[in-house]
Amino acid sequence: MKKMLAVILMAAMMVSTFSGCSGNGSGETEESENSTTASVESSEEASEETSGETVTYGVLAPLTGDASVYGISTSNGIKMGAEDINENGGVLGKTLELEVMDEKADIAEATNAYNALRSQEVSAIIGDVTSKPAMAVAEIAAEEYADGDGIPVITPTGTTPDITPNGENIFRACYTDPFQGKAMATFAAENLGATKVAVMYNTSDDYSTGIANAFVETAEEKGIEIVANEGYGADDNDFKTQLTKIQALNPDAIMVPDYYNNVALIATQAREIGYDGVMLGADGWDGVLNVLDDANKSVVNNCYFCNHFFINDTDEKVANFVKEYKETYGEDPTAFSALGYDAVCILDEATEKAGSTDPEAVVAAMQELEYDGVTGHITFDENGDPIKDVAILKLEDGAVTLETKLAAE
Known part of the structure; x- marks a missing residue:
C-alpha cells in the first residue's frame, strides 16, 4: 500500500x-x-x-x-x-x-x-x-x-x-442514517405542521436510501401522507420529470436526502419549474451554499436539514x-x-x-x-451508537441559522 x-x-x-x-x-x-x-x-x-x-x-x-x-x-x-x-x-x-x-x-x-x-x-x-x-x-x-x-x-x-x-x-x-430520517420526519410533523410530503432519493446510494426509508416510516407514523416517493440514479442530472410530478401534488415539503452537489441541482431545478415550498434534507446538505454562486443561493431558501453541530452555536x-x-x-x-x-x-x-x-x-x-x-452531550446505547440532540438548521438568504434542537430519543 x-x-x-x-x-x-x-x-x-x-x-x-x-x-x-x-x-x-x-x-x-x-x-x-x-x-x-x-x-x-x-x-x-x-x-x-x-x-x-x-x-x-x-x-x-x-x-x-x-x-x-x-x-x-x-x-x-x-x-x-x-x-x-x-x-x-x-x-x-x-x-x-x-x-x-x-x-x-x-x-x-x-x-x-x-x-x-x-x-x-x-x-x-x-x-x-x-x-x-x-x-x-x-x-x-x-x-x-x-x-x-x-x-x-x-x-x-x-x-x-x-x-x-x-x-x-x-x-x-x-x-445513523435512520436516525436522521426519523429526526427530519419528526421536525416536519411537529415543527412545520406538514401533512403531505414528497420524497426524492438516490436509489443507488445506501445513505440516501436509508434516510428516505426511515423518513417515510416515521412520517406515516406521525400522520403525514407521502404523496410521492421518487427515485433517481447516481448519474442523473436532470430531475425535472420527478419534480414536475411532485409539484402537481402540492406537497407541504419535499424531502431530499442526498449530498450537497445533487441537492444544489435538485433545488435549482425545483425553483426553475416554479416550486417555492419547503425542502428538507440531512447532513449531506452541509456545504451546499459553497457550491452555489451568490446569485443562486436563494434556491435553497426555506430549506431545513439536520446536522451534527452548528458552526455558529x-x-x-x-x-x-x-x-x-x-x-x-x-x-x-x-x-x-x-x-x-x-x-x-x-x-x-x-x-x-x-x-x-x-x-x-x-x-x-x-x-x-x-x-x-x-457535537453535544453524548452517551452510548447498547449498540455503541451515540445518544445526543440533533441540530435542525435553516438555509435562508445565503446563510445557515439554527432553527431548533431536537432532544435525543
Whole structure:
C-alpha cells in the first residue's frame, strides 16, 4: 500500500484559551508526504513528564481520491483533538501519537491498513470515515475482539446502521442514517405542521436510501401522507420529470436526502419549474451554499436539514473549537471535523476513566461514558451508537441559522 500523506504536528505549542478535550490547547501543522505517522506531542514540559512513553491510536481516512474532502476534514479534527489532549497531559500521562493511514475510501485498502495498524499494536483505532470501509473494518475488529485479541474502534462519521452491531468494541460518534430520517420526519410533523410530503432519493446510494426509508416510516407514523416517493440514479442530472410530478401534488415539503452537489441541482431545478415550498434534507446538505454562486443561493431558501453541530452555536465549547480550527487550518470546520475531534476525545476520556489502555477496560468505560463534546452531550446505547440532540438548521438568504434542537430519543 502506498504511504499516506502524513502530518507531523509540532511539539512545542502555545497555550491558548481553547476549551477542548480536557482543557486548553492549540497547534500548528506541518505536512510530510513520506511518512505514515502523525505524531502529536505536547509542550516540552509534558514531553519530559511522559519520559518518552506514548499511547498510539491508529487513524483510517481517505486522504486521497474522491472522498478525500471528507477524510482530510475528519483527520484535521482528530489531529486537533490529539493536540489538545497532549497539551493537557496526554493519555494517562503519556504522549498521544497518531498513526494515520490513507485508505482512499476503498474497502481492500481499508482492511490492509487496519491490519498494518494492528501489527503496530495501536491501542485503539479511529475510523473509518466512509460507511463501506468502516463496515469492513468493524467486521474484522469485532471478530478479533470476540477471540480475545481486539481493540476499541470508533468511526467518527460512518452512518450506515450495520457498523456498530458487529461487536461490543465498535462505536460511532455520528448519527445513523435512520436516525436522521426519523429526526427530519419528526421536525416536519411537529415543527412545520406538514401533512403531505414528497420524497426524492438516490436509489443507488445506501445513505440516501436509508434516510428516505426511515423518513417515510416515521412520517406515516406521525400522520403525514407521502404523496410521492421518487427515485433517481447516481448519474442523473436532470430531475425535472420527478419534480414536475411532485409539484402537481402540492406537497407541504419535499424531502431530499442526498449530498450537497445533487441537492444544489435538485433545488435549482425545483425553483426553475416554479416550486417555492419547503425542502428538507440531512447532513449531506452541509456545504451546499459553497457550491452555489451568490446569485443562486436563494434556491435553497426555506430549506431545513439536520446536522451534527452548528458552526455558529454560542456554546463555549463549539465557539472555541471553531475559532481554533480556523486559526489552525485557515478554513471553517465541517461536521466531519467536529466528529473527528469528538472521536479522539471520547477515546481519551474513556481511557482515563478506565485507568488503563486495556481494551476490555476501555470498552467498558465507553459503554458507561458521558461526554460533553463539540457535537453535544453524548452517551452510548447498547449498540455503541451515540445518544445526543440533533441540530435542525435553516438555509435562508445565503446563510445557515439554527432553527431548533431536537432532544435525543
